[in-house]
Amino acid sequence: MSTAIAFDFDKARFNMIEQQIRPWDVLDAKVLALLGEVKREDFVPEAYQSVALADLEIPLGKGEGQSMLAPKVEARLLQDLALQPGDSVLEIGTGSGYLAALMARQCARVISLEIDPALAQQARANLQAAGVKNVEVRTADACADQFAACNAGAPFDAIVLGGSVAEVPQELLSLLKTGGRLWAVVGRAPAMRATLVRAVAGGQHVEQPWDVSAPRLQNFPESSPFKF
Template identity: 65%
Template sequence: MSATAFDFERARFNMIEQQIRPWEVLDARVLALLAEVKREDFVPEAYRALALSDLEIPLSRPAVEGECMLPPKVEARALQELDLQPTDNVLEIGAGSGYMAALMGRLARQVLTLEINPRLADMARANLARAGATNVKVKTADAAAARFAACVDEAPYDAIVLSGGVAEVPADLLELLRVGGRLLAFVGDEVVMRATVVTRAGEASYHSEQPWDIVVPRLRNFPEPARFRF
């Protein structure tokens, strides 16, 4: 085994034991996936040495604000909260490098992931193809446009994940959930955000929980709440 490969495997072990487990990620399926899906294969070459570090990884060089991979512990805990099943139809908004979609594709029946930036969408497609993620489809689109029209064709979804921050969860997006389905989003302003899990309990009823605090970059073009002005 080469020194480089050995270093990545040691760093992967440390990531799981020192970052992921202490963040209350104990789901055996999630931990196994983090060991199997090589995160470094989804990171731009310039940042590959940082792939398993506890930080946001830029997806372009020079870095563009908001275009990044979230820290591994955030992705892992989000995956645990979603509790994906083999029959699930999943929607992700914010494909980035395709890593989160690759993880979800291992657990679910199929994944549709949308990316507003064509360059990142191409990156995600290439990364997912190399990883053999044949049940993941990348679509280049502004997900929030025209009341989420780009997401409608493959609805309803058993799970929806927003891989970036939003001020609030749009009602139009919740309507794309199947009854019993769940949505995970990072909701709030830059100073304070909460991981928010919304379950569709009935045709017109929803149950919401906010299990942990986090701050992540915002998704582009999502609606902002009305602000009070003097």
Template identity: 60%
Template sequence: MNTEQARFNMIEQQIRPWDVLDPSVLALLAIVKREDFVPPEHRALAFMDLEVPLAEGQCMLSPKVEARLLQELVLHKHERVLEIGTGSGHMAALLAHKAQQVVSLEIRPALARQARINLQRAAVVNVDVREASGATDLAHDAAFDAIVLSGSVAEVPQALLEQLKPGGRLIAIVGQEPVMQALLVTRSAAAGFGRTQLFDTVAPRLDGFGEPSRFRF
């Protein structure tokens, strides 16, 4: 496989047509080597328009979804970011290049360990991977400028929104299959939140987040 040609095709044929037009995001996708965050047995899938399998039944989001989420966050170099669901560490690496610091929570210890290895190998030093649940073990050491959920939830918990600074943004894929939407939530004041629906997509569930009851009375 011609890796650089495959990377170019991924950017031009998958990502750019999905309205990812920010030059800094497109350039970053060429710099951060996605294939280095893919398990060796699935390396041939690194640039394909699909979710790459990881250990313990987990997966990486497709390249175009990761890129679009990154673009919509509009990160700045002084900002502190919380990621829920580290997975392989690829999204954390992208976030790290755009922000000052990334705290990434991964509930599965084996994935957290591998993500640390992947990030160290990629010389990414401003990501703190923690073995924790994004649903219950929130990082209370400081508020965040941005939060990204690298997977879907039925709804965004209020406790997670409270981790945002005023002016902060959270992006998540919300809903039930077959209909989910990427949602951008912006904290406008101490208790004010604005919501913008961005695009339709489907993503696997994040561990530990509850489902709404199917029973109606």
């Protein structure tokens, strides 16, 4: 009679950090430590447990394109964003709640909007099970009524878009504090870029430091008045 061998998540997590994340120029010691502490497998659907720490986008729910970003993308996002302990963060696209859990360890508060009610409920359960208390998951279409659902809690120190958009809507940039920053994947396949927009006096400073692709966020416009 054969005995099933338990999957070694600790070894897989070590390999994820050393073989996926460090080679992607993520060298911030705090970010690397965080990825070792927050268990990604606790936020992954049961069917994908064995690949929870692989270099993959993990499918979520039943909607087209709904997925967790690859671990190396989440890690570099965190490094780019450089959250501070007192920061207030808006996340659009909660997904499984994993990225919110990571950010919650670095900042004061995360408000996260999820358009899919089932995903929002699962994210709340995942966060509660992980003991994360400073994330509020709201079921909402972030784009509806000129981004009205994003206003509660504004202005923010940071805004994170959990998927790609054609362009960054000006309505979201107006919700940043001076010195605040917005992170998103911007562009159209196959040409997308990680984009960091900082709110500075009199306008915005834009950096697009690396190539990356991500599924589209639902209902975001394919064009807007804001141009890079």
